[in-house]
Amino acid sequence: MNMTFLQELFNNITQRDALLRRRQSVASAVDHTHLVKACQALLESDGEASSIALASRALAIYRRLSDDEKQRFFKRLAEEFAAEPEHIDSAYAAYREARDNRSLQTLFEACEPLRQELFRRLNFASDGTYELVNMRQDLLGLLREQPDLAPIDDDFAHLFGSWFNRGFLMLKRIDWNTPASILEKIIRYEAVHEIQDWDDLRRRLDARDRRCFAFFHPAIGDEPLIFVEVALHKGLPSRIQPILSGAEGGIEDPEDADSAAFFGISNCQTGLRGISFGNFLIKQVVQELSQELPQLKYFVTLSPVPGFAQWLAEQRENDQWPPSVRDALAELDTPGWHRDKQRQERLKAIIQPLAAHYLVDEKNRHGLPLNPVARFHLGNGAKLQRINWLGDISDKGLKQAAGLMVNYLYVLDYIERNHENYTAKGTVACSSDVRDFAKRARKLAKGELTK
Numbered sequence: 001m002n003m004t005f006l007q008e009l010f011n012n013i014t015q016r017d018a019l020l021r022r023r024q025s026v027a028s029a030v031d032h033t034h035l036v037k038a039c040q041a042l043l044e045s046d047g048e049a050s051s052i053a054l055a056s057r058a059l060a061i062y063r064r065l066s067d068d069e070k071q072r073f074f075k076r077l078a079e080e081f082a083a084e085p086e087h088i089d090s091a092y093a094a095y096r097e098a099r100d101n102r103s104l105q106t107l108f109e110a111c112e113p114l115r116q117e118l119f120r121r122l123n124f125a126s127d128g129t130y131e132l133v134n135m136r137q138d139l140l141g142l143l144r145e146q147p148d149l150a151p152i153d154d155d156f157a158h159l160f161g162s163w164f165n166r167g168f169l170m171l172k173r174i175d176w177n178t179p180a181s182i183l184e185k186i187i188r189y190e191a192v193h194e195i196q197d198w199d200d201l202r203r204r205l206d207a208r209d210r211r212c213f214a215f216f217h218p219a220i221g222d223e224p225l226i227f228v229e230v231a232l233h234k235g236l237p238s239r240i241q242p243i244l245s246g247a248e249g250g251i252e253d254p255e256d257a258d259s260a261a262f263f264g265i266s267n268c269q270t271g272l273r274g275i276s277f278g279n280f281l282i283k284q285v286v287q288e289l290s291q292e293l294p295q296l297k298y299f300v301t302l303s304p305v306p307g308f309a310q311w312l313a314e315q316r317e318n319d320q321w322p323p324s325v326r327d328a329l330a331e332l333d334t335p336g337w338h339r340d341k342q343r344q345e346r347l348k349a350i351i352q353p354l355a356a357h358y359l360v361d362e363k364n365r366h367g368l369p370l371n372p373v374a375r376f377h378l379g380n381g382a383k384l385q386r387i388n389w390l391g392d393i394s395d396k397g398l399k400q401a402a403g404l405m406v407n408y409l410y411v412l413d414y415i416e417r418n419h420e421n422y423t424a425k426g427t428v429a430c431s432s433d434v435r436d437f438a439k440r441a442r443k444l445a446k447g448e449l450t451k
Contacts, residue, residue, distance in 0.1 A: 055125035129219035133271035232257035356437030377408035381415030
């Protein structure tokens with residue numbers, strides 16, 4: 001049978017049902033009880049066409065709920081759409097007796113919450129996958145105040161881990177000829193260095209020394225999942241402002257570049273938080289660029305250090321550091337400190353070693369670096385190559401990291417080794433320069449001021 005005909009048939013059913021709902025909803029209000037009933041009807045349905053229509057109806061009701069009603073719906077999901085304890089007990093008793101694959105499979109099925117089957121069926125609807133991603137985004141906003149909803153998030157994460165498997169992701173290059181609907185999303189989703197306007201976007205996409213790549217998923221159309229901005233460069237870049245402005249440091253011919261600098265990686269869908277895309281994206285972009293420009297020697301990031309300024313502020317009260325260090329850090333409160341040459345040099349001698357200590361030696365309760373960007377790149381197998389003083393002198397850069405930026409270097413021959421050492425032992429792969437800075441930090445702690 002012609003699959004295109006079937007798809008059009010199902011789309012017509014969904015569209016006709018949606019039109020009917022819009023007409024009926026003009027005078028009718030909905031609450032979470034209407035949605036629960038729609039979900040129950042969906043789970044009871046055994047016809048494909050009717051399931052598509054019921055899934056579309058349920059998602060349409062969800063979109064119309066107020067925030068409070070959505071919270072009540074999630075509560076009902078947690079309580080009434082969980083796995084049945086009696087079924088689990090019975091299945092476990094049968095498995096304990098038989099110890100065979102059939103009884104094990106029955107136990108697996110009994111342990112699965114009914115919510116997971118509900119989400120699978122909601123996914124039947126046109127744009128169902130994207131609607132569920134947005135539903136999880138709503139849920140994530142509630143988890144801090146409602147930790148009892150966490151099992152629902154576990155179900156979402158379990159399903160999304162399969163639905164957004166690397167095999168389904170499509171890498172596309174974004175340039176000035178990309179449809180405007182996608183370019184508008186790139187502007188909106190840029191999370192590292194805000195895109196000011198269309199002229200700013202064109203500088204980042206249209207120049208010969210720029211590249212931009214994004215992952216897409218066939219189920220959510222032209223919504224990017226994650227994208228990375230790349231600057232082709234001579235040597236490792238140390239400052240972001242020239243890259244963003246295009247005023248200096250660029251190259252005329254891409255074949256003159258020896259480095260590809262990843263200067264902005266933005267996750268676009270909050271509802272997919274925790275689903276790993278970035279490591280696949282970087283590795284595939286490295287492959288793409290290596291094929292296009294085989295002369296490239298270095299694949300490196302120019303990364304922010306969010307949270308470093310806050311950590312520095314906390315060190316002012318930390319007796320680990322002598323008064324001379326803590327007093328110097330107080331100068332960061334002086335407006336325009338980075339424009340005062342003498343003050344800048346005093347702070348540089350202290351902050352660069354402290355940055356190495358923060359990135360290499362300061363660990364969270366899991367034994368991993370405190371900094372989230374460091375965890376991401378080091379976990380991908382990169383090496384902490386260089387600490388760049390005043391790499392970002394924007395208001396945001398000064399506020400979040402005292403102007404500091406970092407280069408993480410991806411060396412293809414060592415990525416797997418670095419990843420394994422990081423995962424198994426929490427080892428931070430770093431250059432000799434970074435190790436020297438970390439040694440200086442230990443001397444600072446002893447009151448030895450060094451250059």
